[in-house]
Amino acid sequence: MGDNTIKVGEYIVIQKQNYKKLHKLNKPNSSVTVGKDSLNLNGIVGCKFYSTFKMISRSSKRSKEYDLELTEEAANLIDEIGLKVSGTDNRNIYDDGRSQKLSATEISDLKSDSTKASDIVETLITNSKTFHNKTEFSQEKYLKKKEKKYFEFIQILRPNLRIITETLYKLDPSKVQGIRIDTLSQIITLSNISSEGNHLLYDSGSNGLLAAALLSAMGSEAKGKLIHMHPGNMSQKQALLAMNFDSEHLNKCLSVNVYSALRQVYQGCDTHTQEAVLENESNLKRKAADNIEHESKIPKLDDSQVVDSEVKEVNMDDSQSIKKKPKWHFDNIAAAEVLTNKVDSLVIASKEDPQNIFLELVQFVKPGRPFVIYYSVAEPLQNLYMTLKSSSNVAALKLTCNWMRNYQILHERTHPEVMMNGSSGFLLTGYVLK
Amino acid sequence: MSFKNYKEKIDEGDTVILYLSNNLHAIEVRPEIKNKKGDMVENVYQTTFGALKVRNLIGSEYGSRVELSKGWGHVLQPTPELWSLTLPHRTQIIYTPDISMILLQLDLVPGSIVVEAGTGSGSLTHALIRRVRPHGHVYTFDFHDHRAKVAQEEFEEHGLAEFVTAQHRDVLAEGFGADLNGKADAVFLDLPKPWAGVTHAVNAIKDDGGRFCSFSPCIEQVQRTCSTLAQNGFQDISTMEVLQSELKVSRRTIPVRDLSFLKHKGSENPVEEKPSSDKSYVVGAWPASTPGHTGYLTLATLPPSFVRRKTKSANSENSNENTNVEDKSNSEEAMAVDENNL
Numbered sequence: 134m135g136d137n138t139i140k141v142g143e144y145i146v147i148q149k150q151n152y153k154k155l156h157k158l159n160k161p162n163s164s165v166t167v168g169k170d171s172l173n174l175n176g177i178v179g180c181k182f183y184s185t186f187k188m189i190s191r192s193s194k195r196s197k198e199y200d201l202e203l204t205e206e207a208a209n210l211i212d213e214i215g216l217k218v219s220g221t222d223n224r225n226i227y228d229d230g231r232s233q234k235l236s237a238t239e240i241s242d243l244k245s246d247s248t249k250a251s252d253i254v255e256t257l258i259t260n261s262k263t264f265h266n267k268t269e270f271s272q273e274k275y276l277k278k279k280e281k282k283y284f285e286f287i288q289i290l291r292p293n294l295r296i297i298t299e300t301l302y303k304l305d306p307s308k309v310q311g312i313r314i315d316t317l318s319q320i321i322t323l324s325n326i327s328s329e330g331n332h333l334l335y336d337s338g339s340n341g342l343l344a345a346a347l348l349s350a351m352g353s354e355a356k357g358k359l360i361h362m363h364p365g366n367m368s369q370k371q372a373l374l375a376m377n378f379d380s381e382h383l384n385k386c387l388s389v390n391v392y393s394a395l396r397q398v399y400q401g402c403d404t405h406t407q408e409a410v411l412e413n414e415s416n417l418k419r420k421a422a423d424n425i426e427h428e429s430k431i432p433k434l435d436d437s438q439v440v441d442s443e444v445k446e447v448n449m450d451d452s453q454s455i456k457k458k459p460k461w462h463f464d465n466i467a468a469a470e471v472l473t474n475k476v477d478s479l480v481i482a483s484k485e486d487p488q489n490i491f492l493e494l495v496q497f498v499k500p501g502r503p504f505v506i507y508y509s510v511a512e513p514l515q516n517l518y519m520t521l522k523s524s525s526n527v528a529a530l531k532l533t534c535n536w537m538r539n540y541q542i543l544h545e546r547t548h549p550e551v552m553m554n555g556s557s558g559f560l561l562t563g564y565v566l567k
Numbered sequence: 568m569s570f571k572n573y574k575e576k577i578d579e580g581d582t583v584i585l586y587l588s589n590n591l592h593a594i595e596v597r598p599e600i601k602n603k604k605g606d607m608v609e610n611v612y613q614t615t616f617g618a619l620k621v622r623n624l625i626g627s628e629y630g631s632r633v634e635l636s637k638g639w640g641h642v643l644q645p646t647p648e649l650w651s652l653t654l655p656h657r658t659q660i661i662y663t664p665d666i667s668m669i670l671l672q673l674d675l676v677p678g679s680i681v682v683e684a685g686t687g688s689g690s691l692t693h694a695l696i697r698r699v700r701p702h703g704h705v706y707t708f709d710f711h712d713h714r715a716k717v718a719q720e721e722f723e724e725h726g727l728a729e730f731v732t733a734q735h736r737d738v739l740a741e742g743f744g745a746d747l748n749g750k751a752d753a754v755f756l757d758l759p760k761p762w763a764g765v766t767h768a769v770n771a772i773k774d775d776g777g778r779f780c781s782f783s784p785c786i787e788q789v790q791r792t793c794s795t796l797a798q799n800g801f802q803d804i805s806t807m808e809v810l811q812s813e814l815k816v817s818r819r820t821i822p823v824r825d826l827s828f829l830k831h832k833g834s835e836n837p838v839e840e841k842p843s844s845d846k847s848y849v850v851g852a853w854p855a856s857t858p859g860h861t862g863y864l865t866l867a868t869l870p871p872s873f874v875r876r877k878t879k880s881a882n883s884e885n886s887n888e889n890t891n892v893e894d895k896s897n898s899e900e901a902m903a904v905d906e907n908n909l
Contacts, residue, residue, distance in 0.1 A: 319664060
């Protein structure tokens with residue numbers, strides 16, 4: 134948190150106007166595609182976040198490959214060009230396709246010869262018959278549009294939950310189960326997440342967004358754990374990693390397979406062998422990783438140079454003490470311990486019918502604590518609502534959905550954005566009773 | 568003290584939420600209270616399901632059932648969300664949908680320093696405290712001396728005093744004070760003239776930059792705030808509205824009317840037929856009346872000081888009201904005048 138410079142190995146956000154892209158900076162001179170352009174990120178390492186860079190074309194012609202050059206601030210096309218003359222309204226403007234004196238080839242030549250966006254746009258305006266008759270507002274709108282097309286500056290930002298949520302959603306809502314930013318914000322508050330307590334999350338695929346959200350609200354000083362249950366072989370972690378949490382913070386999140394964790398709770402220690410049989414197919418990857426580790430660790434043990442973690446392992450599991458277990462094995466044990474002592478909140482965002490999952494997982498929630506269940510459409514939650522209503526072991530049951538609208542705020546041109554998002558998803562919330 | 572940590576059992580002095588079939592009540596757990604004459608008498612809380620002897624709550628578990636003289640209810644530990652629904656209103660308050668968005672948009676995490684004005688009834692303040700604890704801090708201001716005092720007392724009673732400083736101060740006139748210069752990660756304003764607080768926000772925000780949010784019910788306030796933000800070097804300025812609707816879920820059995828038999832000649836020829844069968848659905852009904860407007864949230868980022876632009880020269884976005892488009896020769900001059908007025 135203290136360091137504000139761009140570092141290799143961390144995630145960064147590349148912002149070009151309203152477009153934001155998450156990127157993991159693996160090496161100092163990596164390339165990244167932003168829209169149609171390819172940017173070489175050489176030179177950004179060591180710069181401060183919020184720095185603005187000018188995109189410099191690789192060749193003299195305007196190609197699609199750019200280098201970056203640190204600059205003071207992004208030029209504003211409207212300021213650079215400056216509006217001088219304008220009309221009152223559009224009564225004398227006809228869309229006859231003849232207002233631009235330059236031909237298509239002349240324009241494309243202009244684009245490849247010029248290095249500055251304002252030069253291109255200024256030439257376009259000078260050769261336009263109608264531009265000067267347009268109203269001031271209309272001219273501004275035109276310049277904004279052109280600015281978007283020829284914008285040649287990017288800014289590097291530090292990722293945080295707000296930006297990651299926005300970026301992943303814009304990219305593809307289905308990749309985060311359609312969890313919109315307002316709905317996500319309510320999941321965090323309604324589950325009463327704070328630096329206190331242990332929390333349970335079931336997430337069947339939001340690219341780690343929910344885990345990132347909850348872990349961020351728990352904070353680096355959290356005493357408890359976040360149990361992040363997932364149905365798959367590997368947990369999805371993109372958003373979680375993009376938060377650039379330090380390892381101590383990240384380790385407060387125990388990502389466990391829901392089957393393994395619950396089996397650990399109900400059937401006790403080492404179910405590894407059974408598991409291998411039961412989940413033969415899904416476990417192939419894990420077993421492979423496991424075997425490699427065994428070979429490298431066994432000699433160490435023979436030399437009786439036993440490190441702490443291995444001592445712990447030996448104590449936990451006498452029957453197979455020689456074998457080194459993978460991290461997920463210990464995560465399962467740790468998660469089962471937390472679950473046995475019960476948790477302080479439950480969040481479910483499943484693709485499956487939430488009913489069975491809720492009824493199983495709610496048993497691990499302390500009385501009086503909140504739960505939040507997200508689903509992208511209402512019907513599964515409506516059915517669950519009816520089930521819970523008749524069982525009477527939850528209080529303040531509520532099914533809600535959201536409405537969010539963004540606004541264009543400009544002098545004398547303030548109105549809601551022309552497009553809005555009508556798909557907030559639904560939340561079923563309540564409190565667990567004794 | 569029941570706001571600070573998760574608790575299992577109710578102690579004397581806790582605030583508890585009594586849940587009675589969709590009604591929530593906040594009760595301070597005191598076995599005895601003063602009556603009108605000033606004598607201590609047994610504390611009995613009256614509900615639609617009869618009386619609750621508050622003394623009996625002590626020692627019972629949160630989430631458990633409590634007996635009332637004509638029924639029963641359940642007791643919950645207050646969360647900022649439950650508190651927003653039950654707190655004593657001293658002002659209009661901000662509710663959970665807006666609060667949630669404010670917390671996320673201000674990039675608040677445990678450890679953040681956040682400034683709030685005004686405190687009002689402390690609805691948002693409780694949620695801010697929860698988010699920035701244990702090593703962050705909330706500085707909250709109200710220009711109403713009594714409200715500021717009551718709020719501070721409330722935070723003390725709730726065991727939250729170490730995470731919050733409530734002060735009586737007219738921040739639009741006096742700013743947030745020199746002590747807070749360059750200290751805040753985020754500033755939240757819920758004031759009648761938020762634009763007048765923007766420069767104070769700039770002073771309070773850290774050199775590393777931070778976030779700003781203003782909650783305003785009226786669009787005119789938003790417009791002035793946005794143009795002031797732009798002039799003070801803020802970036803990513805956006806305005807949004809967030810509303811929440813609650814769906815009423817129920818099982819409905821609806822009649823099915825069969826019309827297909829009319830295709831064939833039959834013995835009967837009725838003009839009015841009873842529905843032939845019915846079908847059952849679980850439905851979510853949209854409320855006939857639901858909140859349609861709370862306030863606009865205006866959000867912005869103040870970049871770190873090394874890239875912060877100084878007060879920008881007039882641009883066309885905040886050209887003044889008097890600019891007459893026909894009077895082109897005057898327009899530039901008018902803009903310059905406007906700049907001085909602001």
